[in-house]
Amino acid sequence: MHRGREPAEHWPGGQAGNTLHLVSAVAQWILLLACLVYLGIDFLRPSASQSAKVxxxxxxxxxxxxxxxxxxxxxxxxxxxxxxxxxxxxxxxxxxxxxxxxxxxxxxxxxxxxxxxxxxxxxxxxxxxxxxxxxxxxxxxxxxxxxxxxxxxxxxxxxxxxxxxxxxxxxxxx
Structure with missing residues (x-):
């Protein structure tokens, strides 16, 4: 007999796995953004020693x-x-x-x-x-x-x- 589709909770990885992947991806993007901000702050801030040289x-x-x-x-x-x-x-x-x-x-x-x-x-x-x-x-x-x-x-x-x-x-x- 043909059975209907099983809910995602019963599949390997299921909804819990999807949620975990989503949380992991969001965390990676947040860390990437934090790294870019950290690296960019020094670049964007005008340096007092540099402006004194001009x-x-x-x-x-x-x-x-x-x-x-x-x-x-x-x-x-x-x-x-x-x-x-x-x-x-x-x-x-x-x-x-x-x-x-x-x-x-x-x-x-x-x-x-x-x-x-x-x-x-x-x-x-x-x-x-x-x-x-x-x-x-x-x-x-x-x-x-x-x-x-x-x-x-x-x-x-x-x-x-x-x-x-x-x-x-x-x-x-x-």
């Missing part, structure tokens, strides 16, 4: 510019040195440059703001017309080791909330 500087300035004289910059943060108001480039490479400021003119109705390198000459230049204008610069420049960068104006003006940042992008050569 040359960068952040400068804040509010003051007056003098016609034909460099703006006397001083570093607020970062390991890049400033000498006599000029930023000293520590190594060859691509640098992200960001500058933002408000300019208030004294007598003239225009001002030329120039970012100049010791050996390269003019790196960036902008004419500011009218008082109370905001100057913005975000660019990438290739700069050379031991070069100095200076910010110049061609006339007297008040410079407010100047924020200047310089960060080496490719730090493998430093």
């Amino acid at each position: 040359p960068w500087t952040h400068i804040r300035y509010t003051g007056r510019s003098i016609e034909g004289a460099a703006v006397n910059l001083t570093a607020e943060l970062g390991p890049i040195q400033i000498r006599n108001g000029s930023i000293v480039i520590p190594c060859d490479g691509l640098y992200l440059v960001s500058l933002k400021s408000s300019i208030y003119l004294d007598k003239e109705d225009w001002l030329k703001l120039t970012l100049q390198g010791t050996h390269e000459g003019t790196l960036w230049e902008q004419i500011v017309q009218g008082s109370g204008r905001t100057v913005n610069l975000t660019t990438v420049l290739y700069l050379f080791q031991e070069d100095s960068i200076t910010l110049w104006t061609n006339s007297s003006a008040s410079i407010w909330d100047l924020s200047f940042s310089l960060v080496l992008i490719n730090d493998d050569k430093c």
